[in-house]
Amino acid sequence: MPDASNSLRINPDRMLAAFNELSQIGATGAALTGEAVSKRDGGVNRPTFSEAHLAARQWFRDQIEKAGLEFHTDGAGNHSAFLATNVIASEAKQSSTGLEIDSRRLAMTTPTLLLGSHLDSVPNGGRFDGALGVMAALEVLRTIKEAGLRPRLNLEAIDFTDEEGTLVGLLGSAALAGHLRHETLQNPRGGREALLEGMKRAGLSDESMLSAARSKDSLAGYLELHIEQGRRLERAGMDIGIVSAIVGIWSYRLIFIGRADHAGSTMMEDRLDASLGASAFTLGAREIVMQDFPNCVLNVGKMEFAPGAFNIVPARVDVSLEFRSPDEDEFQQLDRILLERAKQEALRFGLELRVESLGRHSPSLMSERIQHALADACNNLGLSHDPLISGAGHDGQSLADICPVGMVFVPSVDGASHSPREFTEWEDCVNGANVLLQAALMLGM
Ligand code: GLV
Ligand code: MN
Ligand code: MN
Numbered sequence: 254m255p256d257a258s259n260s261l262r263i264n265p266d267r268m269l270a271a272f273n274e275l276s277q278i279g280a281t282g283a284a285l286t287g288e289a290v291s292k293r294d295g296g297v298n299r300p301t302f303s304e305a306h307l308a309a310r311q312w313f314r315d316q317i318e319k320a321g322l323e324f325h326t327d328g329a330g331n332h333s334a335f336l337a338t339n340v341i342a343s344e345a346k347q348s349s350t351g352l353e354i355d356s357r358r359l360a361m362t363t364p365t366l367l368l369g370s371h372l373d374s375v376p377n378g379g380r381f382d383g384a385l386g387v388m389a390a391l392e393v394l395r396t397i398k399e400a401g402l403r404p405r406l407n408l409e410a411i412d413f414t415d416e417e418g419t420l421v422g423l424l425g426s427a428a429l430a431g432h433l434r435h436e437t438l439q440n441p442r443g444g445r446e447a448l449l450e451g452m453k454r455a456g457l458s459d460e461s462m463l464s465a466a467r468s469k470d471s472l473a474g475y476l477e478l479h480i481e482q483g484r485r486l487e488r489a490g491m492d493i494g495i496v497s498a499i500v501g502i503w504s505y506r507l508i509f510i511g512r513a514d515h516a517g518s519t520m521m522e523d524r525l526d527a528s529l530g531a532s533a534f535t536l537g538a539r540e541i542v543m544q545d546f547p548n549c550v551l552n553v554g555k556m557e558f559a560p561g562a563f564n565i566v567p568a569r570v571d572v573s574l575e576f577r578s579p580d581e582d583e584f585q586q587l588d589r590i591l592l593e594r595a596k597q598e599a600l601r602f603g604l605e606l607r608v609e610s611l612g613r614h615s616p617s618l619m620s621e622r623i624q625h626a627l628a629d630a631c632n633n634l635g636l637s638h639d640p641l642i643s644g645a646g647h648d649g650q651s652l653a654d655i656c657p658v659g660m661v662f663v664p665s666v667d668g669a670s671h672s673p674r675e676f677t678e679w680e681d682c683v684n685g686a687n688v689l690l691q692a693a694l695m696l697g698m
Contacts, residue, residue, distance in 0.1 A: 295674075
């Protein structure tokens with residue numbers, strides 16, 4: 254990296270102004286009830302392809318164009334700012350032969366270093382999750398462009414579609430990496446109807462989604478800044494986390510099927526109550542993980558009862574289950590034990606069990622080379638750092654087997670996330686963005 258780049262820093266005021274503007278889009282609390290801005294709770298509600306999410310995407314596009322960067326989009330609805338390499342083009346302009354080089358062709362044959370995150374949120378989530386990484390990526394490109402540097406690689410600041418899994422999960426990044434399958438789009442975790450409606454609103458389709466794959470050769474790597482979403486950095490008093498691995502996530506819909514009956518006149522012992530299988534499974538699964546799988550976590554995030562009335566014995570309960578592990582073998586073991594337990598509980602209460610697998614994201618290792626670059630960046634900036642395993646899922650998981658991936662974490666106050674309570678000190682956000690910038694310069698110049 255040229256010496257002058259060592260001292261380059263992002264513009265914190267410009268990034269803050271952009272971050273604050275973005276945080277207004279889909280702001281929750283008073284924003285939902287029409288009260289004063291001061292009563293907002295600091296959260297955002299931008300589920301994939303909701304009105305607020307589409308507005309945030311349009312806002313991002315406007316920012317890119319105002320910054321004089323190229324706007325790119327693809328069939329999966331990923332939006333990005335693009336800063337093409339100009340090394341050879343600039344050299345050619347200065348050369349005595351006056352050779353004309355087609356800079357567009359040059360950009361197309363040069364690998365791209367991606368930087369980014371996502372602008373969608375979980376329902377009533379926080380304003381930092383994803384948004385910080387996209388704003389920092391954009392700010393890095395603006396800083397490099399403004400400094401007149403000539404990157405050896407193309408640089409691209411990307412907002413990936415549906416990272417959170419309102420519809421599918423890691424959707425844009427899986428499509429870009431070529432991992433998205435037709436079958437996944439037919440039975441997405443958010444339901445096919447919701448996916449079809451969302452894609453229609455965004456002008457996308459199954460076909461366009463499946464056409465967004467990029468070649469391995471076109472990608473030089475992927476870097477993402479994100480809030481930690483846990484307490485480890487805060488507890489250790491560390492400035493930066495350098496992610497060594499991202500846990501895998503498997504999700505299922507478990508459907509317990511019993512029989513609807515009158516809730517008053519049916520004897521307790523005569524009922525085929527689907528809620529019993531669902532509840533007993535949930536408690537049992539928690540016990541299994543806590544006793545035998547200390548590195549894993551499990552969540553039942555939703556139960557849907559049908560017909561769903563006070564006075565009808567539940568005929569069907571759909572359980573939304575996901576579990577996470579950093580270790581593939583442990584995953585296989587836990588998976589087998591959990592499904593066995595679901596079968597036992599169904600049997601115990603005379604129920605039928607249907608199992609739908611809704612996604613298997615494997616644990617991913619981050620690139621050693623990028624981890625070193627991130628550590629060097631922290632050292633240059635005088636920031637303390639620790640290696641961390643990410644318990645949250647991230648788009649880097651989709652990309653890790655087609656290009657080197659690295660992630661930078663900044664501390665989350667109280668570890669809060671997926672909640673309006675999510676907060677990171679602005680100084681930490683700026684530190685993280687400067688680490689991203691320095692690492693991008695090391696890898697991209
Ligand atoms: C995304 O934030 C996830 O980990 O579910
Ligand atoms: Mn996120
Ligand atoms: Mn999230």
